[in-house]
Amino acid sequence: MFGKEKISIKIFEKERLHEQSLIKDYLKEIDISEATNIAEPPKANSALTGYQQHLLLFFNEIVKKNGPRQQPYKEIREKIIKTNGQEYLATKFQISNAESQQFLSHFTEMNRILSENWLNGQSFSQVPDDQSATGGYRTITETKPPRDELEDSLTREIIAYLDIKERSLPEKRQLTITDVTDAIMDLAIAFNADNCETIRKRILQIH
Structure with a gap:
C-alpha cells in the first residue's frame, strides 16, 4: 500500500526528541511548525518513589x-x-548494570537489523558502565529499609x-x-x- 520511504522509524529516547518533547517532535516530523494552540499534556505514569x-x-x-x-x-x-x-526516607533502586546488560543482550541481533535497515546505522543508547551514571539509584538490597x-x-x-x-x-x-x-x-x-x-x-x- 505504501513504500518504505513513507515510514518514519525513530528511536524513542527523550534526549533524541525535538526539544525533548514527543508532541513537538511529532509536529516537526509532519511539517507543522506553527501549533501554539497545542498544549503539552500533564505528565502521566510518574515513576514510583x-x-x-x-x-x-x-x-x-x-x-x-x-x-x-x-x-x-x-x-x-x-x-x-x-x-x-516523600516524608518517609527511602532511596529509589534500579536493577544492576549486569542485569540491564543481560536483558538487553536478548535483543542485540534484532536491534542490529533494525539499525541497519531502518535507522541509518543509529543505535540505542547504551547502559552506562558505572553506577555513578545511574541517577543516584542503587540496588534493592542496598536501599531496602x-x-x-x-x-x-x-x-x-x-x-x-x-x-x-x-x-x-x-x-x-x-x-x-x-x-x-x-x-x-x-x-x-x-x-x-x-x-x-x-x-x-x-x-x-x-x-
Whole structure:
C-alpha cells in the first residue's frame, strides 16, 4: 500500500526528541511548525518513589503468602501508589548494570537489523558502565529499609485505606463487607501481631 520511504522509524529516547518533547517532535516530523494552540499534556505514569517501591514489594510478598482476596488487596495497592510518601526516607533502586546488560543482550541481533535497515546505522543508547551514571539509584538490597519500618508503613497505609472505606459508607452505615474486613485482618496477622491489634481497633471503630 505504501513504500518504505513513507515510514518514519525513530528511536524513542527523550534526549533524541525535538526539544525533548514527543508532541513537538511529532509536529516537526509532519511539517507543522506553527501549533501554539497545542498544549503539552500533564505528565502521566510518574515513576514510583523509593517509599512506594519498597512498600509495594513488601506488600506483594505478604499477599503472595496469604492467598487471593483480590479486590481489597488491589485497592490497598492502589492506595500505596497514590501516596506520595516523600516524608518517609527511602532511596529509589534500579536493577544492576549486569542485569540491564543481560536483558538487553536478548535483543542485540534484532536491534542490529533494525539499525541497519531502518535507522541509518543509529543505535540505542547504551547502559552506562558505572553506577555513578545511574541517577543516584542503587540496588534493592542496598536501599531496602528495615522490616519494622516496612511493617509500620504498611499499617499506616491500611489505616488510611480503612478511613477511605468508612467515608464511602452512606449515612455512617457499619462496615459489614465481611470479605474486606477478613482480608485486612488476615493480611495484618501475616506481617505483625502488634500492628494487627492497631488495625483491629480501627475496624471495631467503624463497626
